[in-house]
Amino acid sequence: MTLAMLGEAWRAMGANRMRTILTMLGMVIGVAAVVLMMSIGQGAQYAIKQSISAMGSNLFILLSGSTQTSGVRTGSGGALTLTVNDAAAIAELPGVQAVAPINPGDAQVVYGPANWNTAIIGTTPAYLDVRAWQIVSGAAFTASDVRSATRVALIGQTAAQNLFGDENPLGKTIRIKQSPFIILGILASKGQGMDGRDQDDTIIIPLTTAQRSVFGIRFPGTVRMIMVQSTGLEVMPEVEAAMTGLLRQRHRIRENADNDFSLRNLTAVANSAEESTRIMSMLLGAIASVSLLVGGIGIMNIMLVSVTERTREIGIRMAIGARERDILLQFLLEAIIISVAGCLIGLLIGVGGALLTEALTGTLVIISGSSVLVAFGVAATVGIFFGFYPARKAARMDPIEALRYQ
């Protein structure tokens, strides 16, 4: 019975091939758009999640100099107001897990004939904990390396690749601003940071060594920034308030004066970045769904035309014994075949488009089973939903009226 109906639906669609294809096209575009947008959106979400977990969790960053000094931005070149002692004091606060004072910069690094400009991070061993950064081979430098300002370095994957090629960097000596440094360890890969920079293009050295041998600091003991990790997400507000209070006190800032440092909750920033990509990908999906809806309306439109055109046929079928549900099923099947076939083609195009996007732009795309399923489900529903009204219209016809229709 249903098989015979399928055959008939197929024949009816074949009789109007061009129209069937055009109707299907609406569905194809809708589904392809949904799949493509969802793949790109989920890829973006995944990338953000990755870089957030690479950043480390429950993080604050303290920067020297106020960003809001009465309209005059001191910028990163301004006075270094934070000190190593500030960092030590913060480490004593309740709710603080680890504190890493940091002096960042960049420098030309030389190994043999190779020459590479890379980011230099002068810091303490706590930095690796704060950033949850592993060493893949060798070892980290220690607190005593920091105290005695030894010339040792940890090297990131990209920097290692560019300076050493296939050679093993461990134990080799590189020159940073003429000073020799021995590579103690190789850092695990971290990939792109939130700012889009390659975090593996980095060399980490002891803070004191950086100050003396690389950056030539004016006031020893001052740092550009301090990274603070709290013991948990829930204590972050208290830790934030405690740090601000502590630093204002230590820096002897009067009641109404602005801070001479700035404090950012990196985790909050990261979470809001994640939230906004999530919203963006939802928005993309929603916009794409509209095209699915338009495709559905296209199906309804064509089915209505088809029902009117075939009024006489419906009359004949009723005259020889077709019941309401037979006619309903016939037209519903046509709508469903069109939308499901359109959906399948759309899936292929959407997945192909997503893979092409990844190949061409390097943007991460994730084609998840759920997004494919959702697109398919929505398409089938759209077919049934928009096919139902025309089909019911056909099924409810009066036999004699339908037979008289010219």
Place this chain on the structure above:
Amino acid sequence: MSDAVIRIMDLSKSYATSAGLFPALKNVSLTINRGEFVAIMGPSGSGKSTFMNILGCLDAPTGGQYQLNNRQVSELGRDELALLRNQTIGFVFQGFNLLQRMTLLDNVALPLIYAGVEHAERSQRAHELLTRVGLADKANSLPNQISGGQQQRVAIARALINRPRLLLADEPTGNLDSHTGVEIMALFSELNLEGITIVLVTHEADIASHAKRQVRFYDGSIISDHATAQELQP
């Protein structure tokens, strides 16, 4: 229980037109028994097609009663009417009303789809009937590839596929030449001999003479109803 297949009492039908209600049938009463072969005649516009459509459960009267096989048709729902059209009644139209996209075989087999018959049996029975009407060799042609007389024979085969006990035909020979018309009438006579009750509408007296009984309509009423004179029957 009586032998009446069709029992019509005081039947009327009015059409709503822009000029108000138009009475196409006025208090028609008629009984047709099992095995009868009735020709319905009358001038154009006298209400013959209106009457046939009601007999065929395609249209509903506006007044009076129609009993088919002792069942009150007005009390039946849409699905029950569909079932009657599928199993009890075979209807042959003046304009053949074949589905143009389908082969003759599929056209003939179509009522069986709605009767829930399996594919193999469908095509076997459709083949038998096409053979019976002499068109077995054209089973896979399309309706527009054969002549009008052949199309009407296909339509009759379709009307017969579910072995109905009542065959209704509204001017089945109206679009055919007189020779082909006589052939079709011979087929009807044969079917009537097999016990199928037949009601057909015609304009032509010599076509009507194949029937055993002649009912004449005029202006929505029956004005005469008599057996065909013996000497007129071929």
